[in-house]
Amino acid sequence: MNQNTTESTGSVETLADVPEHVLRGLPEDVKLFPSAVDKTRLGVWATKSILKGKKFGPFVGDKKKRSQVKSNVYMWERKATDRKMMASD
Numbered sequence: 001m002n003q004n005t006t007e008s009t010g011s012v013e014t015l016a017d018v019p020e021h022v023l024r025g026l027p028e029d030v031k032l033f034p035s036a037v038d039k040t041r042l043g044v045w046a047t048k049s050i051l052k053g054k055k056f057g058p059f060v061g062d063k064k065k066r067s068q069v070k071s072n073v074y075m076w077e078r079k080a081t082d083r084k085m086m087a088s089d
Contacts, residue, residue, distance in 0.1 A: 013041050022074045025060030 015023070015032060026032070029050065035043030059076050069075060 011040070015042070018042065019074060021060050025076070027056040030056075 012034075018032065023032075026044075029047050031045055031047055032042040033045045035041045037043065059078070061076070066077075
């Protein structure tokens with residue numbers, strides 16, 4: 001689901017570009033560093049091993065259905081209790 005990602009303008013994304021609610025909502029032991037996939041973007045990196053089954057939360061942001069998300073640039077996607085996919089944007 002890579003709809004409406006940021007346009008390439010030749011600039012490199014920094015922490016100053018990331019909305020405050022995104023930074024507040026990062027789980028413990030997860031940080032934003034330069035992406036291994038797109039060198040102009042930040043990626044989510046674990047600062048130590050994350051055990052299988054580890055739960056994160058609470059997520060900061062608005063809960064939306066996938067169809068309501070206009071941009072997935074700073075979005076967490078997760079399964080809701082009824083097995084439907086939800087997004088925190």
